[in-house]
Amino acid sequence: MTTEVQPRQRSTEGEVYDLGYQRFEGERSGRPQAIRAIWRDSIRASLGLGRSLSSKLLPLGLIVLVLLPAVFVVVIAGFVSSFGGDVDELELDGLSNREYYEFALIPLILYASMIGPEMFCPDRRSNVLVLYFTRPLTPMNYVVARWLGFFTVSTVILWLPQLLIFLTRSMIADSPFDWVTDNLEILPQVALSGMVMAAMLTTVALAVSSFTDRRPYAAGAALGVLILFSIVGEILSELVSGSAGDYLGLIDMLQAVLNVNDWIFRDVQGDAPLANWIYVADVAAIVAIGWVVMWWRYRGAAG
Amino acid sequence: MPALLEAQQLKKHYGSVRALDGVSFAVESGITGLLGANGAGKSTALKLFLGLIGPTAGRALFEGVDVSEQPQARQRIGYMPEHDCLPRNMDAIEFLSYMGQLSGLPSHDARVRAADTLRHVGLEEERYRPLGDYSTGMKQRVKLAQALVHDPALVLLDEPTAGLDPMGRQQMLELVEHTGREFGISVVLSSHLMGDVERTCDRVIVLDAGAVSREGSVAGFTTETTLLAIQVTEGADDFLAELGRRGIESRIEGESIVVENVDDAGFDIIRDAIVSSGALLYSMAPRQHSLTELFRDDPALQSLSESDNA
Numbered sequence: 174m175t176t177e178v179q180p181r182q183r184s185t186e187g188e189v190y191d192l193g194y195q196r197f198e199g200e201r202s203g204r205p206q207a208i209r210a211i212w213r214d215s216i217r218a219s220l221g222l223g224r225s226l227s228s229k230l231l232p233l234g235l236i237v238l239v240l241l242p243a244v245f246v247v248v249i250a251g252f253v254s255s256f257g258g259d260v261d262e263l264e265l266d267g268l269s270n271r272e273y274y275e276f277a278l279i280p281l282i283l284y285a286s287m288i289g290p291e292m293f294c295p296d297r298r299s300n301v302l303v304l305y306f307t308r309p310l311t312p313m314n315y316v317v318a319r320w321l322g323f324f325t326v327s328t329v330i331l332w333l334p335q336l337l338i339f340l341t342r343s344m345i346a347d348s349p350f351d352w353v354t355d356n357l358e359i360l361p362q363v364a365l366s367g368m369v370m371a372a373m374l375t376t377v378a379l380a381v382s383s384f385t386d387r388r389p390y391a392a393g394a395a396l397g398v399l400i401l402f403s404i405v406g407e408i409l410s411e412l413v414s415g416s417a418g419d420y421l422g423l424i425d426m427l428q429a430v431l432n433v434n435d436w437i438f439r440d441v442q443g444d445a446p447l448a449n450w451i452y453v454a455d456v457a458a459i460v461a462i463g464w465v466v467m468w469w470r471y472r473g474a475a476g
Numbered sequence: 477m478p479a480l481l482e483a484q485q486l487k488k489h490y491g492s493v494r495a496l497d498g499v500s501f502a503v504e505s506g507i508t509g510l511l512g513a514n515g516a517g518k519s520t521a522l523k524l525f526l527g528l529i530g531p532t533a534g535r536a537l538f539e540g541v542d543v544s545e546q547p548q549a550r551q552r553i554g555y556m557p558e559h560d561c562l563p564r565n566m567d568a569i570e571f572l573s574y575m576g577q578l579s580g581l582p583s584h585d586a587r588v589r590a591a592d593t594l595r596h597v598g599l600e601e602e603r604y605r606p607l608g609d610y611s612t613g614m615k616q617r618v619k620l621a622q623a624l625v626h627d628p629a630l631v632l633l634d635e636p637t638a639g640l641d642p643m644g645r646q647q648m649l650e651l652v653e654h655t656g657r658e659f660g661i662s663v664v665l666s667s668h669l670m671g672d673v674e675r676t677c678d679r680v681i682v683l684d685a686g687a688v689s690r691e692g693s694v695a696g697f698t699t700e701t702t703l704l705a706i707q708v709t710e711g712a713d714d715f716l717a718e719l720g721r722r723g724i725e726s727r728i729e730g731e732s733i734v735v736e737n738v739d740d741a742g743f744d745i746i747r748d749a750i751v752s753s754g755a756l757l758y759s760m761a762p763r764q765h766s767l768t769e770l771f772r773d774d775p776a777l778q779s780l781s782e783s784d785n786a
Contacts, residue, residue, distance in 0.1 A: 194596060194659040197589060197627035201580035203548050210577035224565065300561040304622060307526050307555040308578045309548045475528045 204309045208318045211305075215322020218291045232288050236330055238280040242273070243334030247341045254345050270335055270363055271438040274370060275431060277331055281374055282399055282427070285327060289378030290391035292319040297386035306475035315474075316379075316467050324375045331367035339363070366437040373430050373456050374399075376463030383470040403427045419446040429455045478540030480505055480630055480662055481525055486534035488520050488686075495520040497686040498534065503664060507656035509673030509694070510666040512683035518666040519558070521683070522632050526555055538630065551580040554623030554631035554661070558638055560615065564608030568594055568618055571607060572625045579626035586625070593621045596659075597651055613644035620651060630662045631655060637672055645672075652676050703763035705732040706746070711755030718753040719746070734763060 216222075220236075221229035296302050305315055339359065346352035381398050382391035406425025410418045423429060432445045432452040445452065481503035488496040496517045510518050523529045524536040527544030535542060541549045563571065569590050576586030594603045597617040602610070607618060616636060623631045636652060637645040653676050656663040667673055673680050674694055682690040690697075708715055716733060719726045722745050726735045735746065750757050 195592065196660070197581070197585065199582065199585050201551050201626075202582065203551050203580040206580045206582065207578045210574060210583075214574060223570065295563060295565075299563045300559060301563055303528075303557050303561055304555075304575060305578060306528060307550060307553070308575075309550045309580060310578065311547060 204314060207308055207310045208314055211310075211315060211318035212322045212325070215292055215319050216326055218295075219288055219323050219326035232284065235280050235284040235287070239277045239284075239330050240334050240337075242276060243337040247337055250341050250345050269438070270338075270359055271366075271434060273335060273338065274331065274366055274434050277334065278370065278427065278431065281327065281331065281370065282396070284330065285323075285374035285378040286396035286399065287392045289323055289375065289395060290382035290388045292323050292379055293382050294386050294388045294391050302474055312471040312474045313468065316471050320375060320379055320467075323379065324371050327371035327375055328367050331371055332363065335363045335367070362437050362439075366434045369433055369437070369456060370430055372460055373426065376460045376467075377426065380463035380466040380470075383467050399426060416446075423447075423451070423455045426456075426459055429459070478537065479503060480539060481664065482535075482537045482540075483521065483524075484535040484537070486521070486524060486536055487532040488517075488524060488529065489532045494686045496524070496531075499683070499686070499688050500534075501681050501688055501691060503662075503681075504679075505662040506678040507652070507663040507665060507676055509677035509680040510664055510683065511668070511670065511673050511680050513668055515685075516668075516683040517686040518668075518683055519634055522555070522634055522664070522666055525632065526550065526553065551626060552629045554626065554628035556619045556623040556631065556633045556636055558635040562607045562610075562615055562618060565606055567604045567606055568599055568610075568621075569603040571618070572621055575622040576625040579628075581626055589625050589627065593625045594618075596624070596654070597621045598647075612639050613641070613647070616640060616644070616648055617651070620648070620655075624655065624659070624661065628661060630664065632664045632666070634666045635668070636665065637667070637669065649676050702737050704735045704738045704742075704746070704760065705729075705763040706735065706760045707732050707758040708750070708755040709758045711753055714753040715749060715755035718749040722749055724749070732763070 218224070219232060221232045296305070302315075306312060339356070342356075343349045343352045377399060378395040381395040382388075384394070385391050403425045406422045406428065409424070410422030412418065413421055429452050432449070433456050435445065436449040436452065479502035483499050483501050485498050485500055486496050487494070487498050499517070499521070510521065512518050520529070521536075524531055525538060525543065527536075527542070527547060527550070530544055536544075538549055538553060543549045543553070566574070569587075572590035572593060573583075573587045576589050577583055581589065591600075591603065594600050597620055599614060599617055599621065602614065607615065610618065616639070620633070620636060623633070633652065637648050640648055649672060652663060652665060655661050656676070656678075663676075665673060665677055677694050679693050680691070680697065681688060706715075712728075712733065716726060716728075719733075719735070724735060724742065724745055726733050728734070735742070738746070746760070
């Protein structure tokens with residue numbers, strides 16, 4: 174007697190198993206992971222990512238504004254070069270790294286004022302802070318992570334066009350390698366100056382916006398503080414004669430950071446009436462005051 | 477082994493207001509109710525255990541650790557606040573994943589657990605909708621989900637049924653029971669509603685004006701009764717009359733006929749009365765007092781009864 178072996182039947186339909194509640198057995202990274210998560214969320218918020226189309230338009234528009242001259246330079250240089258023209262006649266040296274930061278300061282002020290409030294205001298408005306602080310975070314961890322996120326984006330926005338111009342200049346040079354090695358010192362200057370500008374504007378915008386949960390009010394107030402202090406500083410330095418006027422002019426935050434920019438690029442011949450270290454100390458003091466304000470505003474936010 | 481939560485002579489004063497006035501109690505695993513009227517000190521106690529505020533005196537410990545000194549311990553605690561706290565423009569999956577990461581979970585694990593947790597609270601189909609479009613009941617579920625997404629050992633729920641209609645309240649209490657009994661996550665349920673505590677909790681701690689007024693197992697409170705509740709499907713009037721003829725005092729409460737102080741002989745009389753009246757017996761069981769009934773005569777806790785009946 175033989176037994177007929179039946180081919181094994183394979184189900185053509187999948188089966189769904191409800192595994193029920195699964196415990197998490199993996200590693201918990203605690204506070205460092207929490208800070209990284211807020212930092213990433215801040216970068217996304219700074220660029221309008223994960224937000225509505227209208228929320229993306231403003232940050233992207235302002236970023237384009239910062240990049241535009243650099244892109245223009247690249248396109249023209251490429252155009253002239255491809256038709257055998259003399260790129261040197263474009264006088265790209267006239268658009269120095271220092272001057273590019275002077276130009277970029279204006280759109281970056283707008284960017285910091287208008288997008289900076291995205292860091293703090295929505296969290297306050299939706300009362301979500303209590304959920305942050307019932308996790309392994311302190312209020313200062315939160316502030317630091319938010320600040321770092323916005324600072325990262327602001328710095329990259331400032332660096333990007335500078336790098337673009339640097340690369341363009343190197344590529345159109347007769348000997349790109351020699352040009353890069355001859356001008357390598359520019360890179361740390363670009364990096365440092367961009368970070369100083371971004372740090373000051375980030376701190377002022379975030380410190381001002383920590384007073385309200387309304388983004389439009391925060392944007393107006395941040396812009397107002399930056400412009401008002403600039404105007405008042407200018408007027409005081411004109412009205413008060415002598416070194417007292419020069420010192421009163423230090424409340425002009427924008428001029429102070431431009432003076433630091435001059436110093437970093439070693440354009441020491443500028444019109445700055447005070448010693449360079451005083452402007453560095455001024456910017457450092459502005460950043461420190463901003464941090465004290467944020468600490469004060471968030472010190473009791475957990476309870 | 478230290479208790480899950482322990483309050484040691486815990487005081488919190490706000491100026492002249494004594495929110496908590498030297499309370500001591502311990503919470504073990506399971507579902508524990510923190511019952512009290514508004515202003516009794518429940519939310520203050522939760523904030524002290526989470527380390528969000530510091531005590532005036534005493535200690536608030538989670539597994540023997542003062543969370544205000546070691547915030548890392550919070551990655552094993554979940555908290556569902558009473559008030560609205562959800563960002564309007566995020567969708568549920570993104571929000572929960574973010575909350576998981578804030579509790580220390582790696583990004584990928586947080587994403588997976590966010591989806592799982594939304595399934596457990598019944599919001600799987602709604603996970604990509606902005607939270608601003610959610611109903612009150614759905615928002616409460618998301619608030620519960622964010623407290624569970626990192627798989628805590630303990631979850632503190634502050635008035636989880638606040639603002640919910642009867643159906644939503646029922647569903648939320650079922651989720652709380654699931655969390656405590658099936659997920660194996662210990663729960664502290666803070667509520668001013670006795671019914672919520674009675675239905676879901678193993679133990680109850682009653683706070684009144686910043687002090688512990690009662691403490692014990694819910695079963696211990698609710699079984700202290702000498703009432704026998706009898707339900708019949710037909711012949712109730714004849715049965716009542718027969719009980720009267722046999723010298724048994726009884727009354728109707730809701731759908732039950734209630735007899736007090738029944739001893740062994742009384743059970744025999746009731747059995748005979750059912751047979752001779754021709755009533756169809758549906759159930760006969762000792763009647764459990766509700767917490768509301770037990771606390772009805774306590775002036776300090778009458779506001780709870782009123783809230784429950786509201």
